[in-house]
Amino acid sequence: MQTVLISIHLIVVLGLIAVVLLQRSEGGLGLGGGGSGGVAGFMTGRGQANALTRATAILAALFFTTSMALAIMSHRGAAPRSILEGTATGQPATQPNAGNLLDTLRGQSGGAAQPGTPAEVPATQPAQPAVPQAPQSR
Template identity: 60%
Template sequence: MQEVVLVVHLLITLALIGVVLVQKSEGGGLGVGGGTMGGFMTARGSANLLTRTTAILAALFFCTSLILAILAGTGGSQKSIFDKVPAPGTEAPAAPAEPAKPTVPVGQ
């Protein structure tokens, strides 16, 4: 389930990036097509379509993000790494290791 939502999330992300890049900016930097759509849509019509598409994709992105966060939080057996750390004072201190005895070479 989580993998399916993740794939949909990535597709929405790519579509959102594409729609944002196609929109005409204030300075006209990355705008493609502007008012030269051949009479199919006016400049105002294409701007409204792109704005609506961006809003819908943003809402879908937000929803899939929430769904992924909820699915990650209910992972079942997955626990936090802090659950493995013992509480202070519950573990006995380790006994000090005995110092290593010096070894004498056999030939001397």
């Protein structure tokens, strides 16, 4: 539905641009032509001004309507959510204090620390990274 509304909105925008550019400008020569070019043979004087003014008003109303509809549809799709909803892993709770965020993070990292007890430190030291071998010039 939103894609159809965006397509209609774009067509209305292009039509509105075309109608505004076809209108006669007050001070100079617009695309409608101040005298010799453009759509001079299409309609003359008063009839052209009334038709373009009416078309501009209709397209402006359609533009406003589609803009408001798109804004409402966008607002409904973006419901407020809690930042903690995305952290659920979908695993069943096995600990009594499974709602505690710190315990959840410890469980994900592989630590088996119980609530209230300090985390165990591994007995072995991590291996030192190897020194990178740089090519030697000879």
